[in-house]
Amino acid sequence: MKSHSIALIPGDGIGRDVTAAAWTVLETAAKQSGFALAGTEFPWSCEFYKDTGSMMPEDGIETLRGFDAILLGAVGWPAEVPDSVSLHGLLLPIRKAFAQYANIRPHRLLPGVTGPLRAESFDILCIRENTEGEYSGAGGRVHQGTPDEVAVETSIFTRAGVERILRFGFEQARARRGKLASVTKSNAQKYSMVFWDEITRKLAAEYPDVTVTSYHVDALAARMIMQPESLDVVVASNLFGDILTDIGAAMQGGLGYAASANINPDHSVPSMFEPVHGSAPDIAHLGIANPIATIWSAAMMLDHLGERNAAERVMTALEATTARGIGTTPGKDRTEAITAAVVAALS
Ligand code: NAD
Ligand code: IPM
Ligand code: MN
Secondary structure (H helix, E strand, O other): OOEEEEEEEEEOOHHHHHHHHHHHHHHHHHHHHOOEEEEEEOOOOHHHHHHHOOOOOOOHHHHHHOOOEEEEEEOOOOOOOOHHHHHHHOHHHHHHHOOOOEEEEEEEOOOOOOOOOOOOOOEEEEEEEOOOEEEEEEEEEEOOOOOOOEEEEEEEOOHHHHHHHHHHHHHHHHHOOOEEEEEEOOOOOOOHHHHHHHHHHHHHOOOOOOEEEEEEHHHHHHHHHHOHHHOOEEEEOHHHHHHHHHHHHHHOOOHHHOEEEEEOOOOOOOEEEEEOOOOOOOOOOOOOOOOHHHHHHHHHHHHHOOOHHHHHHHHHHHHHHHHOOOOOOOOOOOHHHHHHHHHHHHO
């Protein structure tokens, strides 16, 4: 029987609940579709940091390299470990080490879920650059704690990095409704963002079948709310994409519905699948975290592993569940009840 090896990193807070939920669904789907999933769980988290002084072992990346995919819950427990330590010790290094440069985040309403907008017919795919830009990590602080203190954090945009994410966006647009929104702030940031716009124009010549429009990020944020149905694929830099996808999550009913895939398309290293949301300390341990975002991310993982049929079956089961009103009202259904309903819809 075909088998895929999955590294499970539940992480912190509700990350543990939603990963367990998604794994239950995955195991059922795999059994029904006739392939195996071999999961290995890693306890890397803020707890692990408190015990060992690091978020993952020194050879953590090398350990993950051997897996077919990574399923991650959420990282961060700011009351005990600064976010700047925990995220730079686990999530962000994984995205960079495996060049998971395309962060794919679909935004649409599942059946039965009411979003805050009047427009209900949007279907937006955000493609977020995931390895450089504003998250390059280049910078430093000098004269710390003194009145002369200086903090510098430099965005780094490389031609290779910008070109590959834009190309990925064009390809996605070509496979969907043929529209690409390229997002910058080139009116204010006259080096990196003008560079991004130039590369967008250059690539547009190779994709005559794709209609590409460049937007400033502030205007695009407003457009997502006011005319969401006008958007198809949106491609943005790391930080802009981060912010726009929390807007997208809100549009689709909340962070509990927003899925995400950190993809390296060449398959030589593992890609990572995780919800858009974080560890939600405010609802951790209550058993009410919505697992739908992570189950959707798990379906994206199946698709990436080549298990298209199982991926579709998980999405169909998820949609059947929300169509019945289960998991559609925040806080009403417990994590376990939503998971059980998805599993039942699979059978
Ligand atoms: P968050 O996404 O954890 O929570 C924001 C709000 O959304 C909270 O009110 C929370 O209860 C709600 N929410 C989130 N997911 C939900 C779900 N599945 N079901 C129901 N409600 C849900 O964002 P935050 O509070 O800014 O961050 C908390 C911690 O998580 C921080 O340490 C942050 O750095 C980290 N974080 C990690 C990731 C990640 O690992 N990918 C992503 C975002 C934030
Ligand atoms: C996300 C998160 C992360 C990001 C944080 C936790 C570093 O907000 O995946 O959207 O900004 O990439
Ligand atoms: Mn985010």
